[in-house]
Structures are given as structure tokens and as C-alpha cells.
Amino acid sequence: MQRLPIRTHVVVAIELLAGLATLVLVALWLREPKGPYEPYLASAGAVFAVTEIYRRYEGRLFKTEGVERTPSERVRHHEALRVQFREEIDRCRAEDLRKDVIIRHVNRLDDYPNAKERPGISPWFKVGLLDTYHKGIIVGLGWHGMIDTPQGPRLADYAKGEKSEFTTMLTGEIPYDFIESMNVRGDEYYYLPHIFCHFANRGEPYERLFYAVKQDMRHGHHYWKEIASYDEVKRNGRHV
Known part of the structure; x- marks a missing residue:
């Protein structure tokens, strides 16, 4: 309970x-x-x-929310979600399917599917389900062109005519503690898995954000290698 x-x-x-x-x-x-x-x-x-x-x-x-569980409850909750997400990710890879999912805020369920325009993060949005990690899932928020600098990687400024040197994915880690449940089949609006989350980190569902590149491990296996944290890339962009 x-x-x-x-x-x-x-x-x-x-x-x-x-x-x-x-x-x-x-x-x-x-x-x-x-x-x-x-x-x-x-x-x-x-x-x-x-x-x-x-x-x-x-x-x-x-912007504080969530539930507390005993150590035993956390183990059961984590393991149940890990199995469910692992099965969905493996199924998508085996059938070569897109891994889009809908993230939904448990505190604002009634705002779906017609969210009102308000400041801050939306009560529901689409991301890519990329992988799992030891505490939860990794989702993809979008591709971004990067430029390597002495300070570290930064985003390419396309408005100034810059061309990116390599491409990364902005990824977010969502711990199982922030996830309430997942509806794999979706609904009549989006036939995609719906992940119901507590936006428990200052109003967001992510434990942290970082930029990563996809590394092929052969035989159909790969992982997402971190290039730099979101804050590092943002800080490096100030040197432009």
C-alpha cells in the first residue's frame, strides 16, 4: 500500500x-x-x-509530489515496472517498431487530451522510450546538432549559419519512483503506451537530462553513451 x-x-x-x-x-x-x-x-x-x-x-x-514506499514496496514496484518496460522495449526492437510513448502527469489527468496553454511543462507530451537503467527508464526528447569546443560540446547555432559536427539525442532519466504505472495499449486518441508519472523533480518527471549518442554493441544490442549533461552544454553555449 x-x-x-x-x-x-x-x-x-x-x-x-x-x-x-x-x-x-x-x-x-x-x-x-x-x-x-x-x-x-x-x-x-x-x-x-x-x-x-x-x-x-x-x-x-x-512542485513537490509523489508517494513514499517501504524498501520492500520499492523493490516490488521497481521490479514490476522494469519487467514491463523491458518487455515493451524488446518487442519494439524485435519488430522494428517506433518506440514513441506518451508521458502523462498524474496530478493533471483531466488536462488530457486538450491541455490548456499554461506556463511550464505540459501535462502530457510524446517522447521516445529508449532504454532502461538501474533506477528507471531513459527517454529521448529530440535530436540536436553539436559542435565540439575547447570548453566542451555545445549546440550548433543554425541561426548563425553554423553546421553541426555531430548529432546527439537529448535524453532524460525517469526513475521508477516517479512512475505510477504504464498503459501499454494507449487509448482512442493515441495508440501508444501511456506512462503516468509524478513530476516530482521541481515540476518535471526527469531525474536528470543529458546529451547522448547511440553506440552499437552488435547483434542487435546498443546503448546510449552520455556526451555531456544538459547543464554543461547550456553553460558551454554561453562562451559563443
Whole structure:
């Protein structure tokens, strides 16, 4: 059984204490209206209001979400997802199929399929399911031309007429802890696997982003070799 994060239990406990304190102060105030209870009553009420807002809107205001599992629950969750994703990836490779999937935010399921235009990351979008790693899955976000520099690789500036020296894939790692489930068959809108994720890393589903190139290991096997992290490439581009 999934458990709420410890921070949520703490907030609920504080909220209950603030509510109880408010009731006690109100009772004392009614018995002795001239007593100095107003400041304490206002403070208890403010704490109650703040904790209630935090508990209800934590994911949207602070971009923190997800569930906590015991070590045994994590093992079972990770292994079940690993088997499911491995089977889907192997099937696509064997049948030479595209590996497109739909990433969906569990907190904004009702925004699918007609997402409203809002700042920040979309509640659902298409990526490529590339591979698994020891903590989760690797997805592809798009191809990018690169130029090698003394500082390290950076994106080619096509607007300035630059030609790329090599091509990389912007990839993201999504840990199993961020994944709630996968619907392999899709639906009437997109006949693709739907991966339901917690956008638990500052409002995104990725543990980290990096640029990689595909390395052939022969006999139908390959892996994605990291060239540079997303932040490194972004930093190198500032030297242009």
C-alpha cells in the first residue's frame, strides 16, 4: 500500500494541533470575553489556514509530489515496472517498431487530451522510450546538432549559419519512483503506451537530462553513451 510522504503527515499533525488550539481558545474566549485571547486565536487560525493551503496545493505551489514506499514496496514496484518496460522495449526492437510513448502527469489527468496553454511543462507530451537503467527508464526528447569546443560540446547555432559536427539525442532519466504505472495499449486518441508519472523533480518527471549518442554493441544490442549533461552544454553555449 502506498504511503503519503512524511512531510504530509507532519503538516496534517500541525494542522490538527492548530485546529484543536483554535477550539480551546474560542471556548476560553466565550467564558471570559475580556481575556487576551485574540492574538493567540489569530495565530492559531493563521497556522491552520497555512497548513491547509499547503496540504491541498503542495504539488502546484511548491512542485513537490509523489508517494513514499517501504524498501520492500520499492523493490516490488521497481521490479514490476522494469519487467514491463523491458518487455515493451524488446518487442519494439524485435519488430522494428517506433518506440514513441506518451508521458502523462498524474496530478493533471483531466488536462488530457486538450491541455490548456499554461506556463511550464505540459501535462502530457510524446517522447521516445529508449532504454532502461538501474533506477528507471531513459527517454529521448529530440535530436540536436553539436559542435565540439575547447570548453566542451555545445549546440550548433543554425541561426548563425553554423553546421553541426555531430548529432546527439537529448535524453532524460525517469526513475521508477516517479512512475505510477504504464498503459501499454494507449487509448482512442493515441495508440501508444501511456506512462503516468509524478513530476516530482521541481515540476518535471526527469531525474536528470543529458546529451547522448547511440553506440552499437552488435547483434542487435546498443546503448546510449552520455556526451555531456544538459547543464554543461547550456553553460558551454554561453562562451559563443
